[in-house]
Amino acid sequence: MRKKLAQILVVDDQEEILFSAKMILKKHFETIFTANSPKKIISILNENEINVVLLDMNYRIGFEDGREGIHWLKEIKTLSPQTVVILMTAFGKIDTAVEGIKIGAFDYVLKPWHNEKLLETIDKAVTESRKNTKKTPAEKADKKYFVGTSAKIKQAYLMAEKVARTDANVLILGENGTGKYVFAEFIHLNSERKKQPFVHVDLGSLSDSLFESELFGYAKGAFTDAKTDTPGRFEMAAEGTIFLDEIGNIPLHLQAKLLHVLQTKTVTRLGESKPRPLNVRIIAATNSDIKAEVKNKTFREDLLYRINTMEISLPSLRERKDDIVPMADFILDQIAAKYNQENWHFEANVGPYLEKYPWKGNIREMENKIERALILADNQTISVTDLDILDFEDFQENDDNPLSELEKNAIEKALFRHNGNISKTAEELGLSRAALYRRIEKYDLKNI
Secondary structure (H helix, E strand, C coil): CCCEEEEEEEECCCHHHHHHHHHHHCCCEEEEEEECCHHHHHHHHHHCCCCEEEEECCCCCCCCCCHHHHHHHHHHHHHCCCCEEEEEEEHHHHHHHHHHHHCCCCEEEEECCCHHHHHHHHHHHHHHHHHHCCCCHHHHHCCCCCCCCCHHHHHHHHHHHHHHCCCCCEEEECCCCCCHHHHHHHHHHCCCCCCCCEEEEEHHHCCHHHHHHHHHEECCCCCCCCCCCEECHHHHCCCCEEEEECHHHCCHHHHHHHHHHHHHCEECCECCCCCEECCCEEEEEECCCHHHHHHCCCCCHHHHHHHCCEEEECCCHHHCHHHHHHHHHHHHHHHHHHCCCCCCEECCCHHHHHHHCCCCCHHHHHHHHHHHHHHHCCCCEECHHHHCCCCHHHCCCCCCCCCHHHHHHHHHHHHHHCCCCHHHHHHHHCCCHHHHHHHHHHCCCCCC
C-alpha cells in the first residue's frame, strides 16, 4: 500500500495514545510527528509544513473542560491557517468539541477511536489541507492589507513601515477589534525578521499560575505536571517577533518578572537558575488606557517605557467612517476567497446602513457579520437583513434621517416575508415588538 504524502502531528499527554496513533498512521501517511505537550506545537509548526494536527483537548490533571484544546486550536489557526485541526475528546465532552468546530476545527474523533474512522477522518483532513497550501515567507509578506483613506490609519501605517525597518519595541493602542494583531503581523512581515517565527501570546487568557510557565518555559520536574524540559513563548520566538497582546491585563506582581526579561534580554525557565540569552523583537498591544493605569499605579511606569519605544494608535471605525464601505467590500472579497467563491456583492442599499451602524466591535465585528451573511445569503448577494445590522435603536429617530426610506423598505420586506407576523419580523430585524409597532405606525404600514 502506497503512503499518502502528508505530515501529521499528534498531540496528547498520554504516551500510550501517541504510540498507538503513530503505529496506525505511519502505515498510511509519510511523516508522523508526536508531542506530549501542546507547548511543542509552535516550534513544530514553525519548522515543518504540517498538514493535519490531531489535538487532544485536555492536558492537566483536574482540568477536563476542554478549554486548553480550544486555546491551542486558536493558536494553530493563527500561526498556520492552512493546517487542518482534528480534536480528540471523550464521549462526554462532545459539546466542547462541537464548539471547536464552530471556531475552525475540521472535525473531532472520540477516544478510544475506531481505527477505520480515524483514518477516514484524517484522510479527508489531508485533502482539505491541500486546498490551501502553506505560503512561503515571501508570499506572506505580499499579504494584502486594507489601509483606506482615513488620515489616522494612513499615518499609523506610515509609522509602522518606518518602525518595521528597526528593532525598536512597539506598543499598539486601540479598541477591541481595531486590528492590533493584523498590525503587529504587518510590522513583522515588513521587518528583517520576517522569515523567523511570529509568536502571538494572548496575555488576557493566561491565568497567574500559567503566566511564567507559558512565557518563560520550565525544566522537567519544576512542578507536578512538568514531565519534560519545555521552552516558553519567548524562546519559541527566537530570532523573530513576540506579540504580547492585551499587555494591560498583567497583574503588578507579574509585570516585574516580564520587565526583568525585557531589561536583561534573558529568560530563565522555571526550575532552572541559568538565564538563557534572548534575541527577539517585542510588539505589545492593549485596549486599555495604559497611561491612566500608570497614573493609578496598576501598571508599572518603567515597564511602559520599556515596551513603547514607538507607540502607534489605531482608530476605531467610528473615526474612519469613509473607510467603512470600502473595507466591507475588501473583507467580503477576502472571505469569499477563503470559501473558494467569487462575484459576491452587497445590495445597493447596504452602504448607508453600514455607515450608520455603530460597529462597537470594530473590524472584528464587521468580519464576523460578513462571514455569517455570506454563509446564509443566496445568489451571491448580501442584503441588510443578511448582515444583521438592523439595530435601529442605535440610530436617531427623526424625519430628516436619510435612512428613513431604507428603514421603511426593510420593514416592508420583512413583514411581507413573514406574512405580517409581528414576532417573527421583530426577531429578524433585531427590534422589540413595541419598537416595531412604533415604526409601523410611523411609516403607515398597518395594511401589509
